Amino acid sequence: MLQCREDVLAFTNQLVNIESIVNTKGEKTIAQYLYKFISAFPYFSKNPSHMTMSQTIQDEHERYNVLAFVKGTKGNSRRTVILMGHMDTVGIDDFNHLKEHACFPDQLMAALKREELPASAKEHLDSGDWLFGRGVLDMKSGVASHLYLLKYYSEHPEELDGNIVFLAECDEEDSSHGVLSALKVLKSWKQEHGFEYAAAINSDFVSPRFAGDVNRYIYMGTVGKLLPSFFITGAETHVGSCFEGLDPNFIAAELTKQIDYNPELCNEAFGEITVPPVSLKQTDLKPSYTVQTALSAYVYYNFFIHSWSPKDVLVKLKEQARIAFENALNAFDERYKQFSSLSGEPYFKHPWQPRVFTYEEMEQQLVMEHGDTFITHMNQFKESLMEDKELDTRMFAARVVEEAWNWMKDKNPAIILFYSSLYSPRIELSGKNEQEQALIDALNQAVESIQPAYPHPIVTRNFFPYISDMSFVALSDDEEGIEAVSNNNPGWGTKHYVEYQDIRDLNVPVINIGPYGLDAHKKLERMEMSYSLEVVPNLTNLVIRNLLK
Structure with missing residues (x-):
């Protein structure tokens, strides 16, 4: 000794x-x-x-x-x-x-x-x-x-x-x-x-x-640790006519209820189990006070893994987001009916459906619709964001998603799922x-x-x-798993980049x-x-x- x-x-x-x-x-x-x-x-x-x-x-x-x-x-x-x-x-x-x-x-x-x-x-x-x-x-x-x-x-x-x-x-x-x-x-x-x-x-x-x-x-x-993040859009309205729009914070709250502490999202391997996800940030993206509801909200969660790949997590969370979105719309509908009964005002069925995209899916759609014009604009936008040294990788990613969303032709409420930070x-x-x-x-x-x-x-x-x-x-993930990270991190290659090949080479x-x-x-x-x-x-x-x- x-x-x-x-x-x-x-x-x-x-x-x-x-x-x-x-x-x-x-x-x-x-x-x-x-x-x-x-x-x-x-x-x-x-x-x-x-x-x-x-x-x-x-x-x-x-x-x-x-x-x-x-x-x-x-x-x-x-x-x-x-x-x-x-x-x-x-x-x-x-x-x-x-x-x-x-x-x-x-x-x-x-x-x-x-x-x-x-x-x-x-x-x-x-x-x-x-x-x-x-x-x-x-x-x-x-x-x-x-x-x-x-x-x-x-x-x-x-x-x-x-x-x-x-x-x-x-x-x-x-x-x-x-x-x-x-x-x-x-x-x-x-x-x-x-x-x-x-x-x-x-x-x-x-x-x-x-x-x-x-x-x-x-x-x-x-x-392993991931930071799955969600950009949530609603339908803006004046607070005095709240049922004419959809508050993205309402959807965000339902999403957190669905994901936070959810044992279904614990990953078991070798008889050991991860703790469930928990939220690390939940906010809307309004820059200042107004009496309009927010246009968008942003939330991200800690997510531990033992055997799942980053791609597996996207699949699971896309489904969880769909469930949360559906629950939010059902609750909205039920409360609207109750309010109409109390107030005597007419009830109108809302036009929204649950929509959930990964960032990769949204980006592919936008490239298909707008081509090089979109690609050039987004590259320039990311470069301009890089000038703000106070912007961390997580908010950088949110701003990129927000900008890309502005190019969407269909602006009906949706949830965009992405990764906004380092994958360990x-x-x-x-x-x-x-x-x-x-x-x-x-x-x-x-x-x-x-x-x-x-x-x-x-x-x-x-x-x-x-x-x-x-x-x-060392790296236990295959190429497909790593690509799920790089293809779904809006800051990849600008604000955030990891040479995973170096890790694979050492291994x-x-x-x-x-x-x-x-x-x-x-x-x-x-x-x-x-x-x-x-x-x-x-x-x-x-x-x-x-x-x-």
Whole structure:
């Protein structure tokens, strides 16, 4: 067993002390610090070409990844394990009056002793085995674990029959520019140094799955995440004549009722099930107050997948949207009849029918009707939208759909379904090939070695349940699945683009062995030190040795 607790704790504190909130200058600062820190290792003083600080590409922010590798001298194996983790964190505003202490664990814990805390948090604070602070759990202690192993093998390359690559990436908490840019470096090193990537080990945090859950989880593969989005048009009317039009917010509300928390939209694979979708935004697109009903509404949902492809999700949600639209029209009709009965005013049957299109279907129709005139206009419109740097990918996509809708000849109410953000691909690790099975075996052997000396069950599951950069080192989707994303994202090629071929070229099986704790992204974020600083580095090390032996 490596006696690593104090070193990993020291590395964790050093990283946490650097405020590296995503999309701020702190991401550049922490990369520079880490690069300088690793450069001082004697191995890298002698081999400066074995590390790099590389800037992200196609990124509005200046930020960097830090990559380094150690070539083992025990044998001539080209097999290589990637150790990956992100340096950025979410913001610190939730710390309120304790904000100045958020990145200084000792100060924060001293201040928290004077606060009223939930019983479990107070117990952890008093125990001496929990570290509090922004990034201690998500996921600077994980990066520190990998940093320890990089340093160890830089001092003991003779123990390594193969190679390790250390990757500390930026921008995991927003758009994954970091890992997507790092793929270029990993591919170039593969060619230049003959690396045969055997596996990637991520070190993102793990937490209990439910109250009272004492398991410490290791994950093989990861959940996929989509952001299905809906542009909803109605029929505008004055609020004093409300039944002469159709409020798109009414349809949007019915759509959310149909999709939110719907167990039919949970995806099962290998006996594990995703949580159902939930809305992340619901709004109309009126720019200011008027007494007219809105022309359009916009709503999008988080959607996790284990085995479904992005194309499968479009098919399922198109049907859900049709059901919601029909329910909304039926409710409208019923309420109109009730109002007519109460008021004595005549009832007129509405002319609308449920209409649902994917963005690809609408675009194909418009190209057929308007040809190059439409294509040229939309290209120019997207370029003009790109000048607004405050417009995020999700609202950019909505504006593109809104503009395209203006070209539709039939303006009757409709729902347009599309994707408006990054697709984080699902990854399954099933042992379907020799490389996957080798990683599974190496992990199982490592757990069997460590478990007897650790009091809590170390349990392996198939899908990491949170969004992570694990999604971008392998690809389980076929071309058709990826095309469903690119063909239905209105910002594709302008505001948003992912070189999925880079992921397919790397295509390395990945697992997650990460620090254990609670309340990531919250004020009481904390990690258990015994597991995170001792078990995690040793488990990771055993997997490396089992893979490379």
